[in-house]
Amino acid sequence: MNEVNFFSSPIYNVGSLISFPDSRNSKWTIHAKLSQLNEQADRQDVTSGLAISYAAATFRVRKAQSTDVRHAYMRVYMQVPWIGTEFSSPEMRSKQAAPHEHNEVLAMKTFNSCGSKITPALLAIDEAIQGSQDLVPGGYIVRMVFERIPGIRLADDEISPMTRKKKCDEGKPSCKGCTRNQPDCQWPHEKSRKPSQSGTSKSLDVSDTGHESSNSSEAPLDRVTEELVTETSPLRLQGTPQKYLWDIADDLFNVPFLDFDDSFLRSEDNIETAAVTDAESPQSPSGAGQAMSNEVIHAQPQFMPQLDHLRFALFGHYIQTTANSIANGSTCSNPFIVQLLPLTVSSGLVLESILAQSCAHRAVRAPMITESPSLSLYSKSLRSLRTAIQTVASQTMDELLALVVSMLVLCFTETARGDTTGSIFIHLQATGSILPVALIKFKNSIPNDLRSFLLEYYICTAALSLISMDAISQPEAIVCPKLLQEGHELALTGYIGNLCGCWLEIILFIPQVFNLGSSWIFQQDVTADHIMTFSLLQSQLSNWEPDEKADFEVALVGKIYKQAVLLYLLTILGMPSSNEDSIHGTNVQDITSQAMSLLEDLAATKQINTSLCWPLSVIGSCALYPEQQNKITTRLETMAGTIGLGNMLKTKELLEYIWSQGLKGPWEISRAMQESEIWISLALID
Known part of the structure; x- marks a missing residue:
């Protein structure tokens, strides 16, 4: 399907005059249209906060009626209608109007106000509202003109594909520079330097201008590239060179300024072929040749070169902060680093998901940072997942593994950003x-540690999310019975994980309790099977003890989970009132008090609190006294301030709603979510 051209209006034709009603009342003439971006989104993505529906274009302009012949760049951002509403009435389209400030616009204004000398000067800007007959009446439209920096850069509008070392038929159907500027695109024969007769290493003689030396023989570039990467080259260990050079020019706007809204998302479309040398000079000692090789690698690093500065910062934030916030510290190694990061080297899908999770977590910890990159990365991850799911039947083990990991990472991304729309349940259903x-x-093809971690990852997320569902729903919708059976086998081995600690067996009771409650409530009658199942579950839970190998804090949290699941079981038929003098009421309050006592033995700043949102929600829903409620509220605030995951504050909001409405018991949590419209998963990383 062809994209809509939102810049077909005559006002954007070459020769048109654009006025800026600023203090200088400047006017600029359009000399060329350089590029256009269509980020039109559908209603669901926009209303759920996953995307912004807008279009942008870049023009080369010159100041009108001026002796200054220098060109500048004009960037236009404007809100566009949702997909499928382009031909709706202006009244309907006006309801979509919403303000938004793009990062590039904010950055340019900030640099200009600070008098920056190292960024393009902002020459004119017009932040306006669209008219009644425009695309989105009342929506935003921003035009800004900024300085064109002197010099030559990749994909500048005067540079031909010959200079850029790219064929029109290489990698993509056509070269965007040729399409835009319509030059005669001719490509000379590939030439390579004859291999050196001394030594096994080979090199490609490249002049300062970027052209190959004329003292060479003809050879296809692919063959030259293969020859250049020797068996001892670092590139041979990391993959073929085709994976390690990205043509920044094609998908970035053709201006010397980074657009944080969208340009950093276009790495995988920009991968091009490159020849990288690992050579020793015949005239120099071996050590000098090695130094030269190291210098080349340093100048163009081969470790994830698809990461620009923003993505690399997010990757570092994941390693330093996000991964440590998610893991509860039950084991010495962090599987979110040890098990998942190696997959990012070979899978762009996993890398995108991890970057989206890191960006969401960073936005929660630092609210002053705009959420636009987070939304863009999240949307890109979803688009990549949809593409991968369409070919799931024909995927290899590696591809299928990457798809599963990406789905699970997106579940935790929802938790990190404080999902309130229930998106996590869609991911869980697909993952299951x-x-x-x-x-x-592929049981025998996946390393045992990785397999156990992925199983733990899924079971913890899916089982702890059941409490968010209505009791008459079927848990099989998000909990796979086959995987539950695999989980029971894993628990019997005494498994201790960084998500489930020593209490995996306790978590596996949750689907059984949910099944019992669903059946009990749905049938509205008590049968002998119900009583027997209830008694068996209560006995097994009461007799459970943490594994002897578990540390004190891990064992303590395991006991807290035990009390919470017991409360979940005992309140299937409802919560007793605070003044009810009954065995049931006394038992529930005793377990609640024991759980509160265990919580007091665990400092709220400890990393293992990462796992406490689910039991805190259950215990909090059973806490009838203000003193207990205040302690839980304070704990959640401390956890959010220390660990910084979005669902911690959302859990606090949910409990406050439960207490304010007089709702009691964990089986009312799903009702509270529905009424307060806070659809969160109480997965253990919350």
């Missing part, structure tokens, strides 16, 4: 249908 194929079909 694909993960068994990966873990069972």
Whole structure:
């Protein structure tokens, strides 16, 4: 489907005059249209906060009626209608109007106000509202003109594909520079330097201008590239060179300024072929040749070169902060680093998901940072997932594994950003249908540690999310029975994980309790099977003790989970009133008090509190006294301030709603979510 051209209006034709009603009342003439971006989104993505529906274009302009012949750049951002509403009435389209400030606009204004000398000067800006007959009446439209920096850069509008070392038929159907500027695109024969007769290393003689030396013989570039990467080259260990050079020019706007709204998202479309040398000079000692090799690698690093500065910062934030916030510290190694990061080297899908999670976490910890990059990365991850899911039947083990990991990472991304729309349940449902194929079909091909971690990852997320569902729903919708059976086998080995600690067996009771409650409430009648199942679950839970290998804090949290699941079981038929003198009421309050006592033994600043949102929600819903409620509120605030995951504050908001409305018991949590419209998963990383 062809994208809509939102800049077809005559006012954007070459020769048109654009006025800026600022203090200088400047006017600029359009000399060329350089590029256009269409980020039109559908209603669901916009209303759920996943995307912004807008279009942008870049023009080369010159100041009208001026002796200054220098060109400048004009960037236009404007809100556009949702997909499918382009031909709706202006009244309907006006309801979509919403303000938004793009990062590039904010950055340019900030640099200009600070008098920056190292960024393009902002020459004119017009932040206006669209008219009644425009695309989105009342929506925003921003035009800004900024300085064109002297010099030559990749994909500048005067540079031909010959200079850029790119064929029109290489990698993409056409070269965007040729399409835009319509020059005669001719490509000379590939030439390479004859291999050196001394030594096994080979090199490609490149002049300062970027052209190959004329003292060479003809050879296809692919063959030259293969020859250049020797068996001892670092590139041979990391993959083929084709994976490690990205043509920044094609998908960035053709201006010497980074657009944080969208340019940093276009790495995988920009991968091009490159020849990288690992050579020793015949005239120099071996040590000098090695130094030269190291210098080349330093100048163009081969570790994830698709990461620009923003993405690299997010990658570092994930390693330093996000991964440590998610893991509860039950084990010495962090599987979110040890098990997942190696997958990012070979899978762009996993890398995108991890970057989106890191960006969401950073936005929660530092609210002053705009959420636009987070939304863009999240949307890109979803688009990549949809593409991968369409070909799931024909995927290899590695591809299927990457798909599963990306789905699970997105579940935790929802938790990190404080999902209130229930998106996590969609991810869980999809994961539950694909993960068994990966873990069972390729059981012997996946390393045991990674397989156990992915199983733990899924079970913890899916089981702890059940409490958010209505009791008459079927838990099989998000909990796969085959994977639950695999989880029971894993628990019998005494498994201790960085998500479930020593209490994986306790978590596996949750789907059983949910099944019992669903059946009990749905049938509205008590049967002998219900009583027997209830008694068996209560006995097994009461007799559970933490594994002897668990540390004190891990064992303590395991006991807290035990009390919370017991409360979940005992309140299937409802919570007793505070003044009810009954065995049931006394038992519930005793367990609640024991749980509160255990919580007091664990400092709220400890990393293992990462796992406490689910039991805190259950215990909090059973806490009838203000003193207990205040302690839980304070704890959640401290956890959010220390760990910084979005669902911690959302859990606090949910409990405050439960207390204010007089709702009691964990089986009222789903009702509270529905009424307060806070659809969160109480997965353990919350």
